[in-house]
Amino acid sequence: MAFHDMMEGRELTKTTFRASARLLLPYLVAAGLFSLGAWSLYRLLAPVHLDEVMAMIRATPASSIVLALLCTLGGYAALIGYDWSALRYIGRKLPFPVVAAGGFLGYAVGNTVGAGPLTGGAVRYRIYSALGLSALDIAGISVFGSIAFGIGVVTIGVGALSWHPHALQALVSWPASTIRWGGIAILAASLGVMLILSLRGGALRVRGLTLHAPSPGLMAGQFLFTAGETLFSALALYLLLPSDGVGFATFLAVFAAAVMAGVVSHVPGGIGVFETVIIAALPSTVQVGEAAAGLLMFRLIYYLVPFALAVVLLALAELRMAAAPARALLVPVFRAISAVSPLALAVMVFVSGAMMMIASLIPPTDAWAEDLERILPLAFVEGGALASSALGACLLVIAHGLLIRVEGAWWLAMAVLLSGVVASLAHGLDYDRAVVLALAALVLLPARREFYRATRLTRDVLSLRWSLLMLCLGGTLLAVLFFAHKATLYSGDLWWQFASDKAAPRALRAALVGLVVIGLLLLRYALRPARLKEVPPDATDLERAAAIIRAGADPEANVALTGDKSLLFSESGESFLMYRVQGRSWVALHEPVGRPDEAGALAWEFHDAAYAANARPVFYAVRGSSAPIWIDMGLVLHKLGEEAVVDLGAFSLEGSEHKRLRTTHNRALRDGLSFEVLTPPHSAALLDELRAISDAWLAIKSGGEKGFSVGAFDVAYLNRTPLALIRHNGRCVAFANLWVTDRKQRATLDLMRHVEAAPSGVMEFLFTELLLHFKAEGFAEFSLGNAPLSGLEARPGTRLSTQLGALIYRHGGQFYNFEGLRSFKEKFDPDWRPVYVAVPPRVNLVAVATDLVALIGGGVSKNLKIRQR
Numbered sequence: 001m002a003f004h005d006m007m008e009g010r011e012l013t014k015t016t017f018r019a020s021a022r023l024l025l026p027y028l029v030a031a032g033l034f035s036l037g038a039w040s041l042y043r044l045l046a047p048v049h050l051d052e053v054m055a056m057i058r059a060t061p062a063s064s065i066v067l068a069l070l071c072t073l074g075g076y077a078a079l080i081g082y083d084w085s086a087l088r089y090i091g092r093k094l095p096f097p098v099v100a101a102g103g104f105l106g107y108a109v110g111n112t113v114g115a116g117p118l119t120g121g122a123v124r125y126r127i128y129s130a131l132g133l134s135a136l137d138i139a140g141i142s143v144f145g146s147i148a149f150g151i152g153v154v155t156i157g158v159g160a161l162s163w164h165p166h167a168l169q170a171l172v173s174w175p176a177s178t179i180r181w182g183g184i185a186i187l188a189a190s191l192g193v194m195l196i197l198s199l200r201g202g203a204l205r206v207r208g209l210t211l212h213a214p215s216p217g218l219m220a221g222q223f224l225f226t227a228g229e230t231l232f233s234a235l236a237l238y239l240l241l242p243s244d245g246v247g248f249a250t251f252l253a254v255f256a257a258a259v260m261a262g263v264v265s266h267v268p269g270g271i272g273v274f275e276t277v278i279i280a281a282l283p284s285t286v287q288v289g290e291a292a293a294g295l296l297m298f299r300l301i302y303y304l305v306p307f308a309l310a311v312v313l314l315a316l317a318e319l320r321m322a323a324a325p326a327r328a329l330l331v332p333v334f335r336a337i338s339a340v341s342p343l344a345l346a347v348m349v350f351v352s353g354a355m356m357m358i359a360s361l362i363p364p365t366d367a368w369a370e371d372l373e374r375i376l377p378l379a380f381v382e383g384g385a386l387a388s389s390a391l392g393a394c395l396l397v398i399a400h401g402l403l404i405r406v407e408g409a410w411w412l413a414m415a416v417l418l419s420g421v422v423a424s425l426a427h428g429l430d431y432d433r434a435v436v437l438a439l440a441a442l443v444l445l446p447a448r449r450e451f452y453r454a455t456r457l458t459r460d461v462l463s464l465r466w467s468l469l470m471l472c473l474g475g476t477l478l479a480v481l482f483f484a485h486k487a488t489l490y491s492g493d494l495w496w497q498f499a500s501d502k503a504a505p506r507a508l509r510a511a512l513v514g515l516v517v518i519g520l521l522l523l524r525y526a527l528r529p530a531r532l533k534e535v536p537p538d539a540t541d542l543e544r545a546a547a548i549i550r551a552g553a554d555p556e557a558n559v560a561l562t563g564d565k566s567l568l569f570s571e572s573g574e575s576f577l578m579y580r581v582q583g584r585s586w587v588a589l590h591e592p593v594g595r596p597d598e599a600g601a602l603a604w605e606f607h608d609a610a611y612a613a614n615a616r617p618v619f620y621a622v623r624g625s626s627a628p629i630w631i632d633m634g635l636v637l638h639k640l641g642e643e644a645v646v647d648l649g650a651f652s653l654e655g656s657e658h659k660r661l662r663t664t665h666n667r668a669l670r671d672g673l674s675f676e677v678l679t680p681p682h683s684a685a686l687l688d689e690l691r692a693i694s695d696a697w698l699a700i701k702s703g704g705e706k707g708f709s710v711g712a713f714d715v716a717y718l719n720r721t722p723l724a725l726i727r728h729n730g731r732c733v734a735f736a737n738l739w740v741t742d743r744k745q746r747a748t749l750d751l752m753r754h755v756e757a758a759p760s761g762v763m764e765f766l767f768t769e770l771l772l773h774f775k776a777e778g779f780a781e782f783s784l785g786n787a788p789l790s791g792l793e794a795r796p797g798t799r800l801s802t803q804l805g806a807l808i809y810r811h812g813g814q815f816y817n818f819e820g821l822r823s824f825k826e827k828f829d830p831d832w833r834p835v836y837v838a839v840p841p842r843v844n845l846v847a848v849a850t851d852l853v854a855l856i857g858g859g860v861s862k863n864l865k866i867r868q869r
């Protein structure tokens with residue numbers, strides 16, 4: 001058996017390594033493709049000079065810009081249609097203003113940030129869940145939109161390529177006839193398969209997810225939306241590029257190919273990859289500089305303009321919520337939109353920082369600015385460039401703090417943005433940049449209440465995702481530096497040249513200052529020590545926790561009164577979180593207790609302290625209703641089991657469905673069993689009698705007393721809770737301690753113990769009497785507790801979370817009787833509600849499982865100096 005367990009552990013370790021590698025691979029591939037795209041783009045732009053590109057941008061006709069903006073409006077209107085179709089696909093209906101808000105904000109943020117199904121899905125979750133949609137519904141919307149986009153773009157691109165097979169002749173060497181007939185065959189096959197699936201109602205099963213084909217009408221409508229968005233976006237770019245005889249149908253094939261290349265690369269926004277394909281596929285008659293200018297204008301108009309409009313809408317929503325109440329229908333929508341603010345505003349500040357750093361590297365591109373630099377004092381010019389770079393670097397780090405709602409980050413962002421306005425004016429009177437930064441500060445101003453966390457600016461700043469982002473940005477800055485000053489030969493003397501007409505040395509110094517500031521800030525916050533320590537609560541802490549629990553609605557919070565868990569209180573002292581440290585796992589039990597508006601801040605404080613201590617934060621036995629908190633943290637939910645909750649209003653022993661339960665209950669009464677509930681404090685004689693029952697119970701159970709998620713027989717602890725007693729002819733044969741609160745909304749029980757010679761059916765009699773008692777007391781629900789990990793098997797090919805559950809089930813059985821719990825509780829016809837554990841996405845699940853088993857088994861409590869029993 002030991003050998004089998006050892007081999008099972010090795011297999012789980014291998015599975016964990018493979019899962020970690022699969023999670024790591026997409027980031028490395030994306031970084032590699034971004035590097036290749038950037039290098040290819042740099043080579044393509046080798047003959048182009050920056051001043052030429054800027055001159056072409058300034059020369060873009062106003063009519064082309066206005067038409068491109070109108071195309072952008074049409075494209076995003078079609079994107080809203082994606083959500084409209086997806087809602088009908090999943091059979092849900094929402095008011096159109098809500099759909100418009102969710103669709104526009106989801107795509108505006110997702111297109112700019114990248115990873116649209118994830119970032120856009122997070123935005124939609126905030127908005128649509130406010131009106132009752134589940135996480136599964138919103139996932140269905142994102143999946144539907146992604147599949148519709150992929151199929152639509154491929155269909156349109158293949159159709160355009162079949163019409164103009166020479167469109168990609170600069171990239172592929174296949175004969176035109178082969179491309180045309182191949183495209184026609186692909187187009188006919190794909191349309192035929194989709195039509196057949198739609199007419200027959202077919203379904204596709206992918207990794208356990210069943211995707212049903214939409215109806216022909218819905219499929220046709222969605223194809224129109226996809227075609228509209230693709231045509232509008234392609235037309236926007238076509239209007240900004242020089243035509244030089246390139247027909248729109250030919251360009252459409254190039255555009256579709258570039259979009260698909262950007263999507264497949266997983267690079268955020270397809271930056272570098274999209275531009276490379278467009279420039280390489282355009283005819284040689286199109287000047288590279290003109291193409292670069294058009295692509296840059298397209299990025300600004302089709303991506304940044306909608307994103308800027310989105311953050312303005314967020315600011316207006318914040319003002320509306322603060323100034324006056326909205327209509328009843330729109331209140332949850334405004335609140336949901338408000339909750340999206342941290343993500344969008346963090347992106348806005350990050351882009352502002354990157355813009356400031358890049359601007360400090362670029363020399364003046366018009367004669368007026370060059371003349372002005374010669375007139376201004378040298379210190380003014382040099383200081384403006386260095387200040388712009390340093391402030392931009394600060395904004396990059398501050399953006400991370402905004403993302404996690406840090407109060408100090410909001411104040412720093414406001415200060416740095418306003419300082420950036422001054423630095424922009426000092427750096428060649430750059431009015432455009434100064435206006436943009438001032439508007440960013442104005443948008444950020446009304447969102448003050450969204451940033452409430454009093455903690456450090458960053459968390460996990462050396463994570464893989466953040467490190468790759470900063471690495472790509474650093475590479476971009478260096479590429480801009482060399483591109484802007486490629487006519488200047490490098491020399492060590494450049495670092496010491498100070499003159500108003502020496503832009504290259506100034507750019508070198510600005511780049512160095514910016515990168516050094518980023519490095520120092522990241523190291524400063526990455527090395528900041530944790531503020532939390534694992535300290536058992538004293539009597540005062542337990543009294544504070546007891547008062548909070550009595551005023552709340554969650555009786556399970558009474559487990560904090562066992563005294564074997566540390567308590568983290570909020571600043572107001574009206575909320576707390578209970579946790580233990582085991583190995584490298586910081587495990588919080590349940591959600592924070594107390595004021596709902598303080599739950600997020602407490603959870604984040606615990607999360608940050610765990611990362612600062614180089615540990616992994618784990619939130620154990622949490623409910624689905626708290627999922628937004630864990631999703632915002634980037635954690636992953638794994639199902640642990642289900643909680644059995646009985647609706648006391650509907651519970652009764654009458655009726656045929658409860659005939660067996662009624663028969664058992666009546667027989668127990670005839671056999672001499674009786675039930676009573678005693679309120680604390682309890683007499684010493686009673687507790688001594690119950691201790692004898694408990695000791696006898698433990699003597700026949702393996703593993704001894706447990707801890708963490710359940711209580712133990714402790715006199716001080718039991719004197720805080722009511723006791724339910726079962727007597728047989730006057731002698732106590734079983735007992736349970738009860739968890740209740742003053743709200744009388746929900747009740748449950750903790751310890752359940754009986755003598756070995758107790759009459760049969762004593763536990764069933766105890767549960768039945770408890771349900772009847774609390775129903776008579778006016779309680780709404782009674783929790784029978786969890787049925788952990790039932791039905792989970794660690795078979796090859798199953799999800800790692802399932803193997804985690806099976807591991808706890810297998811090795812935790814010696815501490816806790818998992819078997820048979822669900823079948824016993826089914827007798828009372830409960831509502832089964834899922835229970836989860838939230839962990840970091842790349843965590844070692846085997847290590848977490850080991851730590852959880854130790855905590856549940858009471859191994860940790862034996863090493864704690866808790867109160868004397």
